[in-house]
Amino acid sequence: MTRTNGQWVLASRPEGMIAESNFEYKEEALREIGDGEVLIRNLYLAFEPAMRGWVDDVPSYIPPVGIGEVMRASTVGQVIESKNDAYPTGKLVSGMFGWQQYVIGDGTRGAFGGISNVPDGIPPYKMLSLLGGTGLTAYFGVHAIHPIQEGDNVLVSGAAGATGSVVAQIARLRGAGKVVGIAGGPDKCDWLRNKAKVDGAIDYKNENVGRRIREEFPKGVDLFFDNVGGDILDATLPRMADNGRITMCGGISGYNEKELPAGPRNIMQIVIHRLSVRGFILFDHIAGVGEAIRDLTAWSESGELVVEEDIQEGFENTPKTFLRLFQGKNLGKQLIRIADAE
Amino acid sequence: MTRTNGQWVLASRPEGMIAESNFEYKEEALREIGDGEVLIRNLYLAFEPAMRGWVDDVPSYIPPVGIGEVMRASTVGQVIESKNDAYPTGKLVSGMFGWQQYVIGDGTRGAFGGISNVPDGIPPYKMLSLLGGTGLTAYFGVHAIHPIQEGDNVLVSGAAGATGSVVAQIARLRGAGKVVGIAGGPDKCDWLRNKAKVDGAIDYKNENVGRRIREEFPKGVDLFFDNVGGDILDATLPRMADNGRITMCGGISGYNEKELPAGPRNIMQIVIHRLSVRGFILFDHIAGVGEAIRDLTAWSESGELVVEEDIQEGFENTPKTFLRLFQGKNLGKQLIRIADAE
Numbered sequence: 001m002t003r004t005n006g007q008w009v010l011a012s013r014p015e016g017m018i019a020e021s022n023f024e025y026k027e028e029a030l031r032e033i034g035d036g037e038v039l040i041r042n043l044y045l046a047f048e049p050a051m052r053g054w055v056d057d058v059p060s061y062i063p064p065v066g067i068g069e070v071m072r073a074s075t076v077g078q079v080i081e082s083k084n085d086a087y088p089t090g091k092l093v094s095g096m097f098g099w100q101q102y103v104i105g106d107g108t109r110g111a112f113g114g115i116s117n118v119p120d121g122i123p124p125y126k127m128l129s130l131l132g133g134t135g136l137t138a139y140f141g142v143h144a145i146h147p148i149q150e151g152d153n154v155l156v157s158g159a160a161g162a163t164g165s166v167v168a169q170i171a172r173l174r175g176a177g178k179v180v181g182i183a184g185g186p187d188k189c190d191w192l193r194n195k196a197k198v199d200g201a202i203d204y205k206n207e208n209v210g211r212r213i214r215e216e217f218p219k220g221v222d223l224f225f226d227n228v229g230g231d232i233l234d235a236t237l238p239r240m241a242d243n244g245r246i247t248m249c250g251g252i253s254g255y256n257e258k259e260l261p262a263g264p265r266n267i268m269q270i271v272i273h274r275l276s277v278r279g280f281i282l283f284d285h286i287a288g289v290g291e292a293i294r295d296l297t298a299w300s301e302s303g304e305l306v307v308e309e310d311i312q313e314g315f316e317n318t319p320k321t322f323l324r325l326f327q328g329k330n331l332g333k334q335l336i337r338i339a340d341a342e
Numbered sequence: 343m344t345r346t347n348g349q350w351v352l353a354s355r356p357e358g359m360i361a362e363s364n365f366e367y368k369e370e371a372l373r374e375i376g377d378g379e380v381l382i383r384n385l386y387l388a389f390e391p392a393m394r395g396w397v398d399d400v401p402s403y404i405p406p407v408g409i410g411e412v413m414r415a416s417t418v419g420q421v422i423e424s425k426n427d428a429y430p431t432g433k434l435v436s437g438m439f440g441w442q443q444y445v446i447g448d449g450t451r452g453a454f455g456g457i458s459n460v461p462d463g464i465p466p467y468k469m470l471s472l473l474g475g476t477g478l479t480a481y482f483g484v485h486a487i488h489p490i491q492e493g494d495n496v497l498v499s500g501a502a503g504a505t506g507s508v509v510a511q512i513a514r515l516r517g518a519g520k521v522v523g524i525a526g527g528p529d530k531c532d533w534l535r536n537k538a539k540v541d542g543a544i545d546y547k548n549e550n551v552g553r554r555i556r557e558e559f560p561k562g563v564d565l566f567f568d569n570v571g572g573d574i575l576d577a578t579l580p581r582m583a584d585n586g587r588i589t590m591c592g593g594i595s596g597y598n599e600k601e602l603p604a605g606p607r608n609i610m611q612i613v614i615h616r617l618s619v620r621g622f623i624l625f626d627h628i629a630g631v632g633e634a635i636r637d638l639t640a641w642s643e644s645g646e647l648v649v650e651e652d653i654q655e656g657f658e659n660t661p662k663t664f665l666r667l668f669q670g671k672n673l674g675k676q677l678i679r680i681a682d683a684e
Contacts, residue, residue, distance in 0.1 A: 263605025
């Protein structure tokens with residue numbers, strides 16, 4: 001039986017805000033699998049802000065996606081044909097299988113380690129949220145870069161997003177004195193207070209961020225975990241405590257600018273407040289993934305850590321769903337379901 | 343005998359570039375000294391870029407100089423009358439005695455620890471350069487913030503200035519693999535190569551800084567010691583090695599801007615290259631001053647560390663001499679001599 005594989009490929013590089021028209025739908029006939037190979041049907045595709053950087057033709061920590069190539073993305077799928085005993089038919093697996101309906105793999109090739117088995121007992125999409133790149137980024141960002149110190153005053157930007165929401169809750173679990181999240185709109189702020197159970201929320205769309213930071217942290221912010229950059233970083237810098245730490249995870253506010261946006265005017269506050277600012281990339285911390293998965297799973301099962309997913313439907317809506325990240329529409333991890341497990 | 347004390351006071355806060363007119367000359371009659379007090383005549387006044395920040399009415403690590411107050415500055419002076427056995431007449435001393443001809447002190451009051459004795463055997467002005475705030479800042483910046491690692495590729499901005507020139511040489515002495523300084527003009531670059539004996543120099547006034555950094559460090563910069571900020575920081579960020587370190591000491595490029603200048607567009611390189619960026623202030627490291635003075639003196643006496651002074655003359659030229667820092671005129675420590683020791 002010849003199957004048709006629907007694919008979303010990169011059609012053009014965005015200039016400024018990414019658009020649906022930067023992607024193009026294509027179909028190809030799938031070949032038969034060979035010895036050692038498996039055919040995987042993608043069930044869920046995951047979206048993250050860092051993917052915006054992958055489509056720019058600039059040097060970065062991984063090569064850009066080429067024009068005409070399937071858009072790179074983490075996914076969860078199911079093995080539907082197998083000539084590899086490690087991945088029997090029916091098995092749920094995860095990998096960087098991209099924006100396509102099917103992928104043929106052998107578990108050795110492919111970006112970032114090939115094929116991972118989805119652990120039993122969790123909904124498969126949790127492999128992309130709680131245990132996905134964003135959940136792991138949150139875990140290592142809190143533990144490996146600037147660990148929480150007892151009583152820390154912690155501020156998190158992008159706090160209703162897939163990484164920020166996990167960071168804020170881990171900070172609480174690890175003994176922070178006070179945790180406040182910055183998010184857009186009252187719904188996300190309510191979620192932060194009532195579901196993530198952090199101590200406060202700042203609505204950047206409706207409040208003066210700088211003034212609110214000062215209100216929440218009259219003695220300054222000890223640890224700022226930043227996913228946003230831009231004005232939010234600029235507003236926070238003067239409100240850092242002396243010897244404060246900033247963990248830089250990303251800067252979604254600037255990802256869709258045609259030219260690199262100006263940086264924070266308050267950068268000299270790094271000197272004045274003797275700050276330590278550190279950036280990090282998940283891939284450097286892969287050795288610790290086992291422990292991370294153990295902790296994240298335990299916290300999730302006990303209910304101490306709440307991870308939300310925003311699950312859209314239909315492969316045809318893939319590019320549109322990606323854009324939701326930059327429109328601030330998602331609460332928690334942005335996913336799309338494109339097929340059901342058999 | 344009543345003496346007249348000439349003083350330069352802050353007349354107005356600068357908006358943008360500081361001007362001579364922001365200072366005003368005044369005279370006051372000196373009172374007699376009381377028990378425990380000494381009368382000190384200032385011999386040398388020291389100038390540093392950070393003083394520009396002290397005249398802005400904004401919160402910082404020390405309070406601003408008030409309008410009508412004597413401009414704050416490090417100086418070296420001589421005790422010319424004494425009712426305090428710790429500081430006998432004739433003794434050379436140093437302190438934050440400000441832009442004035444005389445000061446009355448008792449060794450306990452006053453900013454930053456009162457009165458220090460100038461060690462025997464060094465020219466008194468070395469107390470303001472090699473052993474002054476800028477030399478000590480260089481010492482702690484290299485040792486306490488991001489220590490040199492064997493073989494480090496080190497870039498220093500403001501490298502012909504009082505702090506940068508010492509940083510570049512200490513980096514060489516501490517085992518850096520390659521040290522390159524950024525300075526303005528061929529004379530300063532020649533000095534860096536031939537006197538400071540660093541491995542290379544970049545003339546930011548006549549060369550493309552980004553391209554030259556790439557030429558000097560094809561594998562990236564491991565440690566960037568930044569005194570300048572602005573475009574120099576922006577040009578360096580994308581040329582940092584993975585896991586590179588940036589020690590932020592200051593940002594002279596922005597000190598005279600009317601409004602805070604835009605920050606570095608390339609700030610997301612902190613994430614991409616997993617950088618550690620740390621700011622620091624000399625005052626936090628005072629406990630280590632003894633060791634610093636020992637090392638700096640030994641290196642200077644052996645000729646391994648060359649510290650230059652640019653010594654102007656005449657108390658009437660004090661504000662004008664301060665401006666030389668922001669015109670890039672000084673090579674090494676900017677000083678002015680206003681009197682001779684008796």
